[in-house]
Amino acid sequence: MSKTIRLAIALFFGLAVSAAAQDIKVGTIFPLSGGAGPDGQSVTNAVKLMVEEINSKGGLLGRKLVLVSKDDESTPAVGVSRANEMIAEKADVVVEGWNSPVTLAMQPILARAGILDITAVSKSDLILSGESNPLAIRINSSNGFDAAVIAKYVADTLKAKKVAFLTQNDVYGNGFQTAVEAEFKKLNFAGQIVTTEKFAFKDTDFRVQLTNLKTLNPDAIIVTNSSNSSGLPALVDQYRQADLKSAFVGAVGIMLPTVFKVAGDANNGIVSADIYFADLPPFNGIAESNAFVAAFKKAYGVAPDKSAALGAAALQVWAHAVETTKSLDRKAVAEAIRGKTIKGTLFGDATFLPNGQLQPRYVVFKVVDGKTAKLEALP
Amino acid sequence: MNIAQQIVNGLVLGSGYACVALGWTILLGVARLVNFAHGQLYMLGAFVTWYAIAKAGLPYPFAILAAILVLAIIGVVMQSAMMRLVMTQNLTSLMIVTLGFGYMLQGGSALIFGGNPQTLPGTLSRAKVDLGALWFTWQDVLVFVITLALYAAVWLFTRKTRFGSVIRAVAEDPKLAELFGINARIVYLLVFVFECAAVALGAALVAPRSPILTSMGFNEVIMTFVVVVLGGIGSIGGALIAGLGLGLFIAFFGAFVAQAYTTAAAFALLLVLLVIRPEGLATK
Amino acid sequence: MTAIDRHRVNGPAPWRAVGIVALTVAAFFLPRLFGGTSVAYSTLTTIAIFAVMCYGIDIVLSYLGEVSLGHTLFWAMGGYAAANLSVKYGLNGWTTALATIVLCLVAAAFLGAVTLRTREFVFSLVTYAAAIVAYEVAFNWDAIGGSDGIVGISALKLPFGFATFSGATQEELWPIALALLLLTLLFIARFRRSRLGTAALMVQMNPALAASLGIDPRKVRLAVFVISAPITGLAGWLYAYQRAYVGPDMFETYFLVMMLTAVVLIGRRILLGPLIGTAVLIVQQNLLSLGGDWNKIVLGAVLALVLILFPAGLVGLFRRLGMRRFPTKELKGETS
Numbered sequence: 001m002s003k004t005i006r007l008a009i010a011l012f013f014g015l016a017v018s019a020a021a022q023d024i025k026v027g028t029i030f031p032l033s034g035g036a037g038p039d040g041q042s043v044t045n046a047v048k049l050m051v052e053e054i055n056s057k058g059g060l061l062g063r064k065l066v067l068v069s070k071d072d073e074s075t076p077a078v079g080v081s082r083a084n085e086m087i088a089e090k091a092d093v094v095v096e097g098w099n100s101p102v103t104l105a106m107q108p109i110l111a112r113a114g115i116l117d118i119t120a121v122s123k124s125d126l127i128l129s130g131e132s133n134p135l136a137i138r139i140n141s142s143n144g145f146d147a148a149v150i151a152k153y154v155a156d157t158l159k160a161k162k163v164a165f166l167t168q169n170d171v172y173g174n175g176f177q178t179a180v181e182a183e184f185k186k187l188n189f190a191g192q193i194v195t196t197e198k199f200a201f202k203d204t205d206f207r208v209q210l211t212n213l214k215t216l217n218p219d220a221i222i223v224t225n226s227s228n229s230s231g232l233p234a235l236v237d238q239y240r241q242a243d244l245k246s247a248f249v250g251a252v253g254i255m256l257p258t259v260f261k262v263a264g265d266a267n268n269g270i271v272s273a274d275i276y277f278a279d280l281p282p283f284n285g286i287a288e289s290n291a292f293v294a295a296f297k298k299a300y301g302v303a304p305d306k307s308a309a310l311g312a313a314a315l316q317v318w319a320h321a322v323e324t325t326k327s328l329d330r331k332a333v334a335e336a337i338r339g340k341t342i343k344g345t346l347f348g349d350a351t352f353l354p355n356g357q358l359q360p361r362y363v364v365f366k367v368v369d370g371k372t373a374k375l376e377a378l379p
Numbered sequence: 380m381n382i383a384q385q386i387v388n389g390l391v392l393g394s395g396y397a398c399v400a401l402g403w404t405i406l407l408g409v410a411r412l413v414n415f416a417h418g419q420l421y422m423l424g425a426f427v428t429w430y431a432i433a434k435a436g437l438p439y440p441f442a443i444l445a446a447i448l449v450l451a452i453i454g455v456v457m458q459s460a461m462m463r464l465v466m467t468q469n470l471t472s473l474m475i476v477t478l479g480f481g482y483m484l485q486g487g488s489a490l491i492f493g494g495n496p497q498t499l500p501g502t503l504s505r506a507k508v509d510l511g512a513l514w515f516t517w518q519d520v521l522v523f524v525i526t527l528a529l530y531a532a533v534w535l536f537t538r539k540t541r542f543g544s545v546i547r548a549v550a551e552d553p554k555l556a557e558l559f560g561i562n563a564r565i566v567y568l569l570v571f572v573f574e575c576a577a578v579a580l581g582a583a584l585v586a587p588r589s590p591i592l593t594s595m596g597f598n599e600v601i602m603t604f605v606v607v608v609l610g611g612i613g614s615i616g617g618a619l620i621a622g623l624g625l626g627l628f629i630a631f632f633g634a635f636v637a638q639a640y641t642t643a644a645a646f647a648l649l650l651v652l653l654v655i656r657p658e659g660l661a662t663k
Numbered sequence: 664m665t666a667i668d669r670h671r672v673n674g675p676a677p678w679r680a681v682g683i684v685a686l687t688v689a690a691f692f693l694p695r696l697f698g699g700t701s702v703a704y705s706t707l708t709t710i711a712i713f714a715v716m717c718y719g720i721d722i723v724l725s726y727l728g729e730v731s732l733g734h735t736l737f738w739a740m741g742g743y744a745a746a747n748l749s750v751k752y753g754l755n756g757w758t759t760a761l762a763t764i765v766l767c768l769v770a771a772a773f774l775g776a777v778t779l780r781t782r783e784f785v786f787s788l789v790t791y792a793a794a795i796v797a798y799e800v801a802f803n804w805d806a807i808g809g810s811d812g813i814v815g816i817s818a819l820k821l822p823f824g825f826a827t828f829s830g831a832t833q834e835e836l837w838p839i840a841l842a843l844l845l846l847t848l849l850f851i852a853r854f855r856r857s858r859l860g861t862a863a864l865m866v867q868m869n870p871a872l873a874a875s876l877g878i879d880p881r882k883v884r885l886a887v888f889v890i891s892a893p894i895t896g897l898a899g900w901l902y903a904y905q906r907a908y909v910g911p912d913m914f915e916t917y918f919l920v921m922m923l924t925a926v927v928l929i930g931r932r933i934l935l936g937p938l939i940g941t942a943v944l945i946v947q948q949n950l951l952s953l954g955g956d957w958n959k960i961v962l963g964a965v966l967a968l969v970l971i972l973f974p975a976g977l978v979g980l981f982r983r984l985g986m987r988r989f990p991t992k993e994l995k996g997e998t999s
Binding site: 031032033034037071073075076077078080081084085087088100101104105107108109112113124126129131132169170171172174 | 700701702705706709802803805809810811812814815832833906907908910911912915917918945948949952954955956
């Protein structure tokens with residue numbers, strides 16, 4: 001046997017042995033402190049749960065998964081530091097993103113280092129624009145799809161004649177409003193947009209806007225407020241106090257558990273939509289989803305919310321793609337996800353657009369009892 | 380009806396600003412001490428009130444007292460630590476030190492009270508008043524009344540009592556006051572403690588309007604800054620008028636222009652005023 | 664001419680120049696010493712950039728003795744100038760750097776002129792207010808980036824006539840960051856010895872003497888503030904190319920607190936103080952992080968306690984300990 005072949009065999013076995021001994025590093029970067037701390041903690045817990053589940057089934061490619069979770073403190077500069085730490089620790093994949101600016105700052109860093117980056121929750125359209133990361137993947141829905149659902153409900157189901165907007169004044173809120181207005185045009189919406197009131201993300205007092213809206217008395221007010229821990233519950237409370245008769249239509253995904261917990265039955269009657277519910281169809285008919293919900297309840301004492309589901313799904317999708325391609329290479333795995341369908345996730349069949357966006361399935365709901373977050377799915 | 384309701388909204392907002400600004404303006408006027416921990420003290424006052432009501436089961440008035448007490452003690456600790464810098468009037472270092480204290484309070488509160496949002500039950504913020512087409516809550520009334528009473532009390536105190544004139548003497552010229560036998564140390568200590576107590580009261584009254592988070596503070600008190608400078612530093616009556624005026628400005632600017640830009644507008648106004656009318660701010 | 668004067672006229676000892684060159688070369692190879700990984704390069708580049716950011720506020724704080732709470736404004740201006748001009752108009756690094764310097768000078772001149780007649784702490788309040796207004800503008804003005812900011816900032820390009828220096832990777836950006844840092848150190852060293860620098864120091868230490876010498880403290884404050892702005896601005900400029908993303912987060916207090924802590928930690932008016940302070944803070948954040956909440960407590964405590972207990976910084980503490988151990992030994996203190 002020639003020297004080269006002997007060397008090659010030795011290397012091959014050496015690599016095989018060391019590969020089996022090497023764990024696969026899964027990194028998560030979410031806010032674990034500060035205002036979004038509890039939310040980020042919930043998503044990280046969900047990823048942790050998935051990692052444990054995969055390990056209990058024998059791991060991935062015969063190797064064990066190890067979770068490394070870091071806190072981005074909702075600050076882009078800190079997120080960049082954490083991303084660099086992930087690179088130094090040679091993470092094989094990073095699941096990240098609660099605040100869009102943090103995601104946008106981390107993307108180029110991870111992309112340059114060749115680490116696969118899956119964005120779980122951040123909603124900015126720039127994440128998938130390809131400039132920071134040509135192989136981006138995002139689990140949460142985008143404003144474009146969200147707008148279609150809400151516009152359809154307001155135009156076709158509510159058949160509202162006068163509509164107003166109460167919009168958070170940033171790219172997310174304004175983007176959603178623009179998208180809804182575009183959808184209205186597409187649907188040949190007969191109604192009229194009477195006014196737009198705006199507010200800052202950090203605002204907790206909305207009396208001035210609500211007073212303006214009450215005077216105009218629209219049939220429906222489309223509310224976009226992503227401050228689920230303080231602004232939105234305060235808004236809901238003040239909405240009821242101001243005794244507005246207009247239908248409260250919330251943008252997709254804003255009715256998170258904290259909103260129910262804080263505003264309680266002021267939430268009754270709110271209509272919104274979201275892309276995951278532990279106990280509503282079609283999700284309560286998906287085996288993986290029920291298994292996840294049961295495991296989450298057992299481990300953490302509460303049912304998982306949409307954000308937790310996004311984190312868990314991110315890991316599931318990645319794990320399935322790794323199994324299919326039998327590789328951890330960033331390009332190979334990303335291309336097994338983007339534009340493809342991954343079966344057997346807690347979302348059921350997860351179909352991704354070529355730009356990396358997961359195609360969402362929406363459930364439009366009405367809040368029946370705000371205190372217990374009991375919802376009624378609307379057709 | 381819109382205008383009338385916006386006037387009510389403006390007064391509600393304004394009395395909140397004025398209430399929170401009182402301590403700051405006196406501190407700034409007397410000790411020339413910019414307390415950058417003001418926002419975190421507000422947050423802490425709100426959380427102590429919450430803890431007293433929700434965990435210790437105290438009724439609301441006692442919770443307010445608890446908040447005032449706790450923050451007063453913190454004020455004593457902070458001021459004692461800073462005393463040397465205050466006596467040497469090392470203003471630059473003092474500003475940075477209060478910034479540092481603010482950070483410590485934020486981190487510490489997050490560790491003690493956690494990151495979840497909390498509401499303050501047992502207050503009057505849910506008790507609505509409907510006056511024809513107008514609406515507000517009894518809590519709003521409480522804030523308004525107590526703010527006016529507090530301002531009146533403090534104004535009378537500084538004008539009519541001996542201790543009030545002592546404070547004004549120290550504010551005028553600390554070295555000269557010391558020559559007259561006034562213990563400036565005690566004055567500074569009491570003024571700082573008053574600021575902490577006042578912001579605790581403000582927090583206990585205003586914070587129940589919305590859920591509280593340990594990460595809050597900056598936004599809640601940013602208007603304080605504008606109120607104090609607009610009203611004239613150290614001027615009690617000025618702070619009240621500026622507070623209410625600012626509230627009305629925000630309500631009307633928001634109603635007829637754009638609510639989202641009110642912070643920018645308020646601060647731009649502040650900058651303009653600082654440029655064209657720096658009275659009370661000019662060098663001695 | 665005495666022996667002392669002759670010494671000064673001949674300039675600094677040749678040993679010193681050799682030492683500086685040696686240190687510079689060593690610094691250049693520092694990332695390789697730490698493993699040569701892209702993370703080593705990016706961490707050291709970040710330290711260099713943040714240190715330059717701190718030197719801007721250092722000039723105002725250490726030499727003039729006043730607190731500018733608005734230096735994040737210049738930091739952000741540099742970042743936004745680099746981002747907007749390179750993404751929208753494809754301008755090269757020299758042009759964007761020039762734009763940064765001009766914008767910062769203009770903004771600082773305006774703010775400084777506005778506070779010409781006010782008391783010191785009002786100067787701080789005005790800079791604070793200016794930073795807030797600028798933040799609101801940057802957040803709401805979609806044309807310059809809006810709330811999400813600008814992504815996809817292309818690599819830094821510095822054409823040198825026949826060749827173009829490109830900063831596409833962290834390895835390539837490091838020499839530029841180091842060069843910027845060295846230029847800043849050179850500038851500060853010059854400034855300390857200059858007329859303006861000594862005037863500023865005199866205004867801080869002995870205003871009466873300064874007045875008797877005809878120095879106008881407010882004009883000095885304006886001049887010092889104006890020249891401090893482009894330093895922090897250029898740091899922000901390079902940061903935009905390093906991070907490839909610029910947004911309203913450039914205005915966050917995170918940067919302001921880092922700047923202030925780095926300056927006061929080691930000691931004021933020490934040439935390498937801000938650099939060492941920055942390195943310490945970044946190392947703590949990356950390697951010794953105690954979690955977001957404890958980090959805040961530690962950072963706040965350091966900031967407050969250093970100023971209360973050791974106003975001369977850690978260097979002052981060592982000096983005091985040194986004096987206690989060797990009370991009779993004459994200390995060769997460096998000129999402060």
